[in-house]
Amino acid sequence: MAQKHDFDSPLIAKLEHGANLTPADRARLREIAGASRKVDPRTTLIRDGEEPRGAYLVLDGIACRCKVLQNGSRQILAYLLPGDTCHLDLKSLREMDHSISTISECTIVDIPRDVIDDLALHHPHIMRALQWSALADESTLREWLVGMGRRNAVNQMAHLFCELLIRLRAIGHALEDSYDLPLTQEELGDALGLSVVHVNRILQALRQERLVSFKGRRLTILDFERLKERAGFNPNYLHLTSPLQAART
Amino acid sequence: MAQKHDFDSPLIAKLEHGANLTPADRARLREIAGASRKVDPRTTLIRDGEEPRGAYLVLDGIACRCKVLQNGSRQILAYLLPGDTCHLDLKSLREMDHSISTISECTIVDIPRDVIDDLALHHPHIMRALQWSALADESTLREWLVGMGRRNAVNQMAHLFCELLIRLRAIGHALEDSYDLPLTQEELGDALGLSVVHVNRILQALRQERLVSFKGRRLTILDFERLKERAGFNPNYLHLTSPLQAART
DNA sequence: CGCGAACTTGATATTTGTCAACTAAGGTGG
DNA sequence: CCACCTTAGTTGACAAATATCAAGTTCGCG
Secondary structure, three states: OOOOOHHHOHHHHHHOOOOOOOHHHHHHHHHHHHOEEEEOOOOEEEOOOOOOOEEEEEEEOOEEEEEEOOOOOEEEEEEEOOOOEEOOOHHHOOOOOOEEEEOOOEEEEEEEHHHHHHHHHHOHHHHHHHHHHHHHHHHHHHHHHHHHHHOOHHHHHHHHHHHHHHHHHOOOOOEOOEEEOOOOHHHHHHHHOOOHHHHHHHHHHHHHOOOEEEEOOEEEEOOHHHHHHHHOOOHHHHOOOOOOOOOOO | OOOOOHHHOHHHHHHOOOOOOOHHHHHHHHHHHHOEEEEOOOOEEEOOOOOOOEEEEEEEOOEEEEEEOOOOOEEEEEEEOOOOEEOOOHHHOOOOOOEEEEOOOEEEEEEEHHHHHHHHHHOHHHHHHHHHHHHHHHHHHHHHHHHHHHOOHHHHHHHHHHHHHHHHHHOOOOEOOEEEOOOOHHHHHHHHOOOHHHHHHHHHHHHHOOOEEEEOOEEEEOOHHHHHHHHOOOHHHHOOOOOOOOOOO
């Protein structure tokens, strides 16, 4: 049951980018990640309007925050990758303003309130890292808004692929310039605000430009430099540049 | 120099929605709001990439978070209304991932780090309210993403006008169904991800449907029910439904 | 092998952007 | 108070981006 390497624990791998964890911190995180469960693809964990009972941690697979409109159309607000958490700030949250659903099959950890309280009391570095993580999530949300408002579909999708590469690299889930991406074209479109048909065509454009290949749920970036250029991608917003040195607490 | 009423202090008015403040809390907030300065319209307070020296509080006017792309186009990520703050979480933030600029002339308070530390130590209710406020800001950001991805221009703009009405009412800055909105059509477009020309036409459509009027920087909602209906507006996401009763700290 | 989900394609409609010109409004100096 | 000047708002014609519809095709899997 013990984890072999840190990259088996995407949460640890991720949080190391946000703060310097102690061995005790890591042990605690492994302990938390121990109580996981498998969740089927396309399953809603908590729905818009419900009261959260606890927080979630994704250990494996891809989940998402999303919102569904009256007319049935869905907007994905964030992809939750391994190591990502959501609404750890339940204290001030009475009612969800969006839903959390799995996309692929996922390994999920339910984090009850008292675990968070315990972390706050005994693991300040973890808390710092989690705050950093929440900050980066919000920044990512802003970058998505920029993409939808001011980038055309090709650049926006290129940008997303760049982002996912960097985020997955940070948890050791990307080999070179490729990574598993268990999304349908519809699920891509729901994030990008595009129709399925258009996603299909944009994808073809990116393939034809020899920028990416996307076959069998695997995305390979053929020319990262050119893709970044195309997307106007600047990874600053992910705040992944190494733990803060200013650890004066 | 003393504030006459609470609604003279939009910060207090706002935070009362997020927690129950004590008289001492209110006194402290008035003290903080005392050291304000006027800032010219269209002035950048802090730029993308810079290191924040402190946080900001808007007391009057409209400011924004925004991001400017290589090609010069701008995306507004949030309107900062009176009572709104930004990056109070500086502890984990090394470098800004977006800019803060005024739109109209603004009254701004610079909040240095030590003031935040002091609030954290001595004013837990204020801290709780600020966390709630940050949560609502993030939720608003998500709602904007939904608007850009899944609403057409008319509905998206209608949605924005509904949102602004509710937010401004919460700080006593809306009379009935109208409020001052010192934005040009270009500044509206930068938030909605639309061109100026299109904003102009959408506005005409809304006027012709007798849903809103927008003359001389004043926006009047002529039929809020119909506008909400049109926009698919549900104010839940603003989390303004009254202070949390669960004040068990 | 067959079935359903995902992907692809073409034709067409709709939405939105761009360009260029024009009009209206507010502010300032003479 | 007016002349002027700049900024904001408006309009029409057109182009580009994206959505929609409908019909295939391919793929993975039981």
